Amino acid sequence: MERSLWLRATILMCCFFVAPGVRDIKVRNKDYSDIYNHTLATILVEYASAVYMSDLTELFTWTCSRCKDKTEGFEIIELIVDVQNCLQAFVGIAENLNSIVIAFRGTQEHSIQNWIEDLFWKQLDLNYPDVSDAMVHHGFYSAYHNTTLRPGILTAxxxxxxxxxxxxxxxxGHSMGGAMASFCALDLAVNLGEVNVQLMTFxxxxxxxxxxxxxxxxxxxKAVRVIHERDIVxxxxxxxxxxxQKTYHHFPREVWLYNxxxxxxxxxxxxICDGSGEDPSCSRSVPGTSIADHLMYFGVELEAATWASCGIVMNPGTVGFRADTDGNLVFSRDPAAALRQYRAAPAGSAATA
Known part of the structure; x- marks a missing residue:
């Protein structure tokens, strides 16, 4: 018996130490393939990264430096830039996912400082049907509901x-962009009656x-929150x-990435953590102390090229955009034109969560 246990231990050690490098392990207690898909996560994180781009012409035409790899061929239908509040989001068609993709830019310039200052008890009632005593963060809720983002996204x-x-x-979305993405997903489900909505934030x-x-x-x-190591946010x-009653609480399901x-x-x-949203064996088991972990997911950079300002870059000859009286910009493309290109492209393999 002892010899058998020793042999099994030796085989296990050989599996671990056969060669140097980095390997992936998925920790699951049951089959969660209907909730979390690794391939989908590595695709969506690239969209969450691309929406940080400040060159609006390159972003709208999907020719930017981050508009490659697993998101190549994406067709933006609407790009909304709320200049006054330093917010940005886009809506488009992803052929390989057979889906509409909506991405929100995360914290930019001094916005992270602004909402951290109001983190503790600045809540307001959720003004949604068939719910009472639901409280949400005032700043995150308003960033989606009370700016140019929501009407532009819903119209698109x-x-x-x-x-x-x-x-x-x-x-x-990433960071604050993930918060806005969550309110958007709920809005689509409750107020637009969309039944096939998936959410993945970072x-x-x-x-x-x-x-x-x-x-x-x-x-x-169908909601997943991916958290990297000791990410502070x-x-x-x-x-x-x-x-x-008052404390903030994460919704499920968390996927915790660590080494x-x-x-x-x-x-x-x-x-893949439990269904409580606050699994004590996941990210809550370590202190959230790292900004570096916040800015990198799956090896993809999630921040703007510069944090100095919310300035944007645009080719004066760019067509298909309009500006409102506050200087906010909306870039629009005819979905029918995107569909013609979508149908002309070779069929891609869909990744579903």
Whole structure:
């Protein structure tokens, strides 16, 4: 018996130390393939990165330096830039996902400082049907609902659905962009009646209380929050167990990315956490102290090229855009034109969550 156990241990050690390098481990207690898809995550993180680009001409034409690799061939239908509030988002068609993709830019310039200052108790009632006592973060909610982003996004989705039919919708964003993406996914599900909405965010902060979480997961069941190592932002606003009614609470499902080492080997772990949203064995098991972990997911950079300003770059000859009286910009493309190119391209393999 002892010899058998020793032999098994030796074989296991050989598997770990056969060669140096970085390997991937997925930690699961059951089959979560209907909730989380690694390939999809590596695609959506590139959209979450691209939306940070400040050259609007390159972004709208999808020729920017981040508009390559797994997102190549993406067709933007609407690019919305709220200059006054330093916000940016786009809506487009991803052939390889057979879906509408909506991406929100994360914190830019001094906006992260602004919302960190109001993190603790600045909540307001969620003005949605069939829910009471649901409280949400005032700044994140307003950034989506009370700016030019929401009308531009909803209009683009409705235009796209008329052309593409019952196509799925995937919403993504990083940091504050993840918070806005979450409110967008809920908005699409509750107010537009969309039933095929998937949400995947990266380094997202908490956005509401426990009542809100119950409401959210009922209407957006296909939601994933990816957290990298000791990323500081998902630990904010703080989670206070002694104030269950008021404290901020994450919605499920968290996927925690972290590294473990065995000798010269480093393993990347993708741990799919429990359905509570606040699994104590996942990111809450470590202090959130790292800004570096916040700015890099799956090896993809998630920040603007410069944090000095919200300045934008645009070719004066760029067509298809309009500006409102506040100087906010909306770039639009006819969804029918995108469909013609979509149908002319070779069929891609869809990745679903």
């Amino acid at each position: 989705v409705q235009r796209a659905k008329k052309i593409y039919g019952n196509i799925g919708i995937m919403v993504t 380094g997202q902060p908490r956005i509401g209380n426990g009542v809100f979480v119950s409401y959210f997961k009922r209407h957006v069941p 998902p630990h904010l606003p703080p989670y206070y167990t002694m104030f269950p 473990i080492g065995f000798g010269s080997l480093v393993y990347r772990v993708e741990k």
